[in-house]
Every structure is written in C-alpha cells, then in structure tokens.
Amino acid sequence: MEFRKDKFEDFYEVGEEIGSGQFAVVKKCKHLKTNDEFAAKIIKKKRAMASRLGVKMEDIKKEIVILQEMDHENVIRIYEVFENKTHVILVLELVSGGELFDFIAEKERLSEEEASAFVKQILLGIKHMHSKRIAHLDLKPENVMLLNKNSQNIKLIDFGLSRVIKQGEFHRDMIGTPEFVAPEVINYDPLSLATDMWSIGIITYILLSGCSPFSGKDQQQTYEKICQLTYDFTSKYFENTSDLAKEFIGMLLKRDPLSRASVEECLNHAWIQPSEKKQSENRRKSVINIGN
Numbered sequence: 001m002e003f004r005k006d007k008f009e010d011f012y013e014v015g016e017e018i019g020s021g022q023f024a025v026v027k028k029c030k031h032l033k034t035n036d037e038f039a040a041k042i043i044k045k046k047r048a049m050a051s052r053l054g055v056k057m058e059d060i061k062k063e064i065v066i067l068q069e070m071d072h073e074n075v076i077r078i079y080e081v082f083e084n085k086t087h088v089i090l091v092l093e094l095v096s097g098g099e100l101f102d103f104i105a106e107k108e109r110l111s112e113e114e115a116s117a118f119v120k121q122i123l124l125g126i127k128h129m130h131s132k133r134i135a136h137l138d139l140k141p142e143n144v145m146l147l148n149k150n151s152q153n154i155k156l157i158d159f160g161l162s163r164v165i166k167q168g169e170f171h172r173d174m175i176g177t178p179e180f181v182a183p184e185v186i187n188y189d190p191l192s193l194a195t196d197m198w199s200i201g202i203i204t205y206i207l208l209s210g211c212s213p214f215s216g217k218d219q220q221q222t223y224e225k226i227c228q229l230t231y232d233f234t235s236k237y238f239e240n241t242s243d244l245a246k247e248f249i250g251m252l253l254k255r256d257p258l259s260r261a262s263v264e265e266c267l268n269h270a271w272i273q274p275s276e277k278k279q280s281e282n283r284r285k286s287v288i289n290i291g292n
C-alpha cells in the first residue's frame with residue numbers, strides 16, 4: 001500500500017485543531033484548489049522498535065484499510081493519505097458538530113426519543129461494519145461525532161482499534177477505554193462483534209441518565225464492577241425511563257457475548273423501531289390491556 005509522498009501543505013491549507021488522541025491530532029484543512037474542507041488526522045509514526053512513542057505502520061495501515069472498506073452515512077469517510085518521514089496524514093470527511101459526549105454534557109441527559117434516534121444511527125453504522133465482519137472495539141461517546149451542531153446526524157470515527165473478526169477466529173487484546181470495555185476484554189477472553197454491542201449498552205445507559213453504569217473511583221474498581229455486572233436503574237435519572245429502554249439496555253449488558261442481542265435484533269427492538277410501528281405496538285398493547 002503506497003501513500004502520497006507530496007508535501008501535504010502544498011495541497012491543503014491546515015487549520016485549527018479539532019481533536020486529539022495519544023499519538024494523533026486532527027486538524028481542519030482546506031483543499032487549495034477546490035476550497036473543500038476536510039479533517040486531517042495526523043498520526044505520528046513509531047520511529048524505533050524500542051520507542052513507545054508513535055504508531056506502528058502496520059497498525060496505521062490496518063486503520064486505513066478498514067476506513068477504505070467503509071461506505072455508510074453514519075461512518076466517517078477517508079479520501080486520501082499522505083506520508084512523510086515522521087507522520088501519516090489521513091484526509092477524512094469533516095464532521096464539525098462536536099462529540100456526542102459534549103452534546104450530552106450540555107444537556108445533562110436526553111429525552112428517550114432523542115436517545116433512541118442517536119442509538120439507531122449508531123446501530124446502523126455498526127450494522128454496516130459488522131456486515132463486513134469489522135468490530136470497532138472502541139465505541140464510546142467520544143468516538144461518536146455530530147455532523148453539525150444542530151443536527152441529529154452522527155458519524156462513527158476513530159478506527160484505530162478496529163479489527164476484522166473472522167468467523168470462528170479468536171481475537172484477544174487488552175484494548176479500549178476501561179469505562180466502556182466488555183467483560184471479555186478485561187478477562188482477556190475472545191473479542192467479537194458482540195464486544196461492540198456491550199459498548200452500545202453503556203452508551204445508551206449514559207444517554208438516558210448522564211451517568212456511566214460501571215465507572216468506579218479508579219480503573220481497578222471499574223473493572224471489578226464490569227466483571228460483577230453490578231449496575232442498576234435505581235439512579236433518580238431512570239425514574240421516568242420506559243421499561244422498553246431498560247429492556248433494550250438489559251439485552252446488551254450481558255456477561256456472555258453469545259447471549260447479547262445482535263445489531264439486527266437491536267434494530268428490530270420496539271425502543272428503536274420507527275415511531276409509527278411503536279404507536280401500533282402501543283395500540284396493540286392498549287387493546288390487549290382493555291381485553292383482559
């Protein structure tokens with residue numbers, strides 16, 4: 001796989017920083033000929049084998065291959081790649097609405113309709129990834145971006161930890177962000193597409209309550225809570241939450257990856273279905289209630 005060796009700044013005007021990670025920074029950039037705006041993810045290459053700084057070229061290439069396979073409105077797009085001695089620069093679709101994380105922080109928590117609409121889009125993006133046997137493995141509110149400030153459109157970003165999970169192949173790795181990782185990650189058990197479904201359960205819980213079900217005073221306590229599955233809906237923020245929403249979360253926060261709902265089962269769940277179906281669901285239920 002070859003990347004453009006031209007000087008990035010000869011083709012793009014680099015703008016403000018809009019995101020950053022451990023070994024990467026994301027900046028707004030503008031194509032000098034077309035004036036189109038993009039996001040430039042500038043990844044520092046690991047120089048020496050022994051060095052802990054930077055990202056190995058093989059991992060950078062894995063992220064690029066996965067991004068190039070994606071073609072969905074809820075998944076960030078990649079356009080081209082530049083490489084120089086010290087960095088690889090991914091030219092990505094620009095999403096400028098900020099992180100879902102900040103959107104929740106501003107609003108404390110969301111209505112069930114808003115939360116359901118966001119979760120449905122995350123599920124559609126994940127369905128596209130899972131249809132190609134790709135697991136994101138780092139799903140968290142920071143990696144869900146809003147297309148723009150006042151839109152409900154979201155894009156999944158940051159495929160730095162994503163992996164192709166072949167059927168029956170076991171993939172073990174100690175990765176992800178403590179608060180959002182599934183029990184199999186902590187126990188070094190096989191990871192799978194179901195590992196993403198756990199994270200969707202965590203994100204839904206946070207969208208509805210503003211709090212994180214397993215966060216502890218430190219990483220150790222968080223891991224213990226995850227492995228013991230000590231979570232509940234007793235928080236005062238769940239007082240008005242529907243049973244449907246709690247049932248949805250409950251089908252995802254299961255220790256055994258095989259017993260977790262798949263992305264299709266989630267999309268068919270009444271809490272996610274389009275509202276007209278939900279109304280007929282409620283009508284059906286109300287008829288039954290009158291009947292008995």
Ligand SMILES: Cc1ccnnc1
Nearest residue numbers: 019026039093094095
């Ligand atoms: C942070 C970010 C990443 C990709 N596109 N736009 C913004």
